[in-house]
Amino acid sequence: MDSISDPMLILTSTFEIIRANTAAQILFGIESLPAALAAAVPEPLVKLARDGELLPEWSPDGEHVYIARIQQVNPERPLPEHHLIFVLRDVTQFRKLSRNQHEFMRIAAHDLRSPLTSIQGFANMLQLGLVGELNEKQLQFVEKVLSGISQMTALVENIQDAGRFDPETGFYEMLREPTDLMDLVTEIVRKHLIPAEKSELTITTEIADDIPILSADTNMLERAIANLVDNAIKYTPNGGRITIKVFVQDRSVIVGVQDNGLGISPENQKRLFQRHQRIARQEHKRVKGSGLGLFIVRSVAQRHNGEAWVESTEGQGSTFFMRIPLDGTNGISTGNV
Numbered sequence: 001m002d003s004i005s006d007p008m009l010i011l012t013s014t015f016e017i018i019r020a021n022t023a024a025q026i027l028f029g030i031e032s033l034p035a036a037l038a039a040a041v042p043e044p045l046v047k048l049a050r051d052g053e054l055l056p057e058w059s060p061d062g063e064h065v066y067i068a069r070i071q072q073v074n075p076e077r078p079l080p081e082h083h084l085i086f087v088l089r090d091v092t093q094f095r096k097l098s099r100n101q102h103e104f105m106r107i108a109a110h111d112l113r114s115p116l117t118s119i120q121g122f123a124n125m126l127q128l129g130l131v132g133e134l135n136e137k138q139l140q141f142v143e144k145v146l147s148g149i150s151q152m153t154a155l156v157e158n159i160q161d162a163g164r165f166d167p168e169t170g171f172y173e174m175l176r177e178p179t180d181l182m183d184l185v186t187e188i189v190r191k192h193l194i195p196a197e198k199s200e201l202t203i204t205t206e207i208a209d210d211i212p213i214l215s216a217d218t219n220m221l222e223r224a225i226a227n228l229v230d231n232a233i234k235y236t237p238n239g240g241r242i243t244i245k246v247f248v249q250d251r252s253v254i255v256g257v258q259d260n261g262l263g264i265s266p267e268n269q270k271r272l273f274q275r276h277q278r279i280a281r282q283e284h285k286r287v288k289g290s291g292l293g294l295f296i297v298r299s300v301a302q303r304h305n306g307e308a309w310v311e312s313t314e315g316q317g318s319t320f321f322m323r324i325p326l327d328g329t330n331g332i333s334t335g336n337v
C-alpha cells in the first residue's frame with residue numbers, strides 16, 4: 001500500500017480507519033498507525049460510503065484535486081471482515097490540461113469572431129450591390145458565402161459560450177437581470193425567420209400572456225433557446241413545422257420547442273445533453289455542429305435551478321423543454337420591474 005502514490009485508506013464498515021498508506025497519511029496529516037486509528041474519516045468520504053453520494057472531485061488540501069473511489073471488501077460478511085477501501089486518484093494534472101484546452105478554445109473562438117464580422121460586412125455590401133451590380137451567378141455565390149459565415153458564427157458562439165462553463169459540472173457565473181421571456185422568444189423567432197424560410201419551414205409561437213418577468217441571465221437564456229430553435233431548423237426536413245411554446249405550469253415557466261423533424265431514439269435521448277454528444281446517424285451527421293448546443297441548454301436550465309429534457313419519437317419529431325422555476329432566485333416581485 002505504501003508504494004502506491006495515490007492516497008489509500010482501509011476502513012471498517014463503521015468508518016474506523018484500519019490502515020492509511022503513506023500518501024494518505026501525508027494528505028490527512030496522520031502521523032502513524034495508532035494515530036490513524038484515532039483520526040476521523042473525512043466527512044465527504046463518509047457521505048460517499050454511506051449515501052453513495054457522488055463525489056466527482058474533492059480537494060482536501062485545496063491544492064490537489066482527487067476523485068474518490070470506494071471498494072467494498074467482503075460486503076456479505078459481518079464485521080470485522082467487511083471492509084471499505086478508499087482510493088483517491090490525483091487528477092490535478094488532468095484538470096490543468098482540461099483548463100488549458102478550454103482556455104485555448106475560448107481564446108481561439110474569441111479571435112475568430114472579428115474577422116468573421118468583417119467578412120460578413122463586406123459580403124453584405126456585395127449582396128446589396130454597393131460596389132456594383134452583381135449578375136445572378138455572383139449573387140448566388142455571395143449568398144452561399146453569407147450562409148457559410150452564419151453557420152460559422154453560430155459554431156464560434158457556441159464554443160465561446162461553452163468556454164464559460166465548467167467542463168464537468170456546467171457551472172458558470174450568472175449575470176441576473178429582469179428578463180421578459182415574451183420579448184426574448186419573439187426576438188429569437190424574428191432572427192430565425194430567414195433561415196427557416198430557406199428550409200421552407202414555418203415557425204409559430206404560442207406564448208401565454210401570464211408569463212412573469214424573471215430575474216434571470218437574459219443572455220444565456222437567449223443562447224439556450226436560440227440553440228433549441230437552431231436545432232429544430234437543422235434537424236427538420238424541408239416543409240416542416242416548428243412551434244415555440246411558453247407557458248406557466250406548477251410555479252415554473254416552461255419553454256418548449258417542438259418540431260416534426262428527424263426525431264431521436266430513446267437511447268440517444270439520454271446522452272444528447274452531454275458535452276460534444278452528437279447522433280451518429282447519417283441524416284444527423286450531414287448537419288454541421290459541435291455537439292455543444294444541448295450541453296449549454298441543460299447547463300443554463302440547471303443554473304436557474306431548472307432542468308432540460310426532450311420528448312421525441314424517431315421519424316416523427318421532437319419537443320425540447322426547459323423549465324425555469326418561478327420561486328426562489330428567479331422570481332422577481334412586480335414592484336421591482
Ligand code: ADP
Nearest residue numbers: 231232235263278279284289290291292293294
Ligand atoms: P449540434 O447540433 O451542434 O450537433 P447539439 O448539442 O445542439 O449539437 O445537439 C446534439 C445532437 O442532438 C445533434 O447532433 C442532433 O443529432 C441531435 N438533435 C438536437 N436537436 C434535435 C432535434 N430538434 N431533432 C433531432 N435531433 C436533434
